[in-house]
Amino acid sequence: MNAIKKIVKTEGNELHLILPDEFKDKEVDIEVSLHKVEEEVVPKKEFNLEEYRQSIRDTWKDFSVDLSNFKFNRDELNER
Numbered sequence: 001m002n003a004i005k006k007i008v009k010t011e012g013n014e015l016h017l018i019l020p021d022e023f024k025d026k027e028v029d030i031e032v033s034l035h036k037v038e039e040e041v042v043p044k045k046e047f048n049l050e051e052y053r054q055s056i057r058d059t060w061k062d063f064s065v066d067l068s069n070f071k072f073n074r075d076e077l078n079e080r
Contacts, residue, residue: 007041 002020019028 007037 002022004020008015017030
């Protein structure tokens with residue numbers, strides 16, 4: 001089963017569906033649910049990796065740990 005959600009601007013009272021290639025020359029079961037859009041649709045913002053990385057930096061900039069004197073001791077790790 002494939003679900004496709006798309007908001008389109010209608011012209012008149014006709015709606016034409018273009019199906020994915022995998023449905024070409026196949027028998028299909030179509031269920032359509034129509035709802036009038038009351039609010040303005042805001043297009044999804046394109047993902048920007050650099051903006052995302054900067055937001056992570058901004059979130060964690062006030063947190064810091066000084067590890068300059070840290071020494072890992074494997075023997076202490078295994079002591080019980």
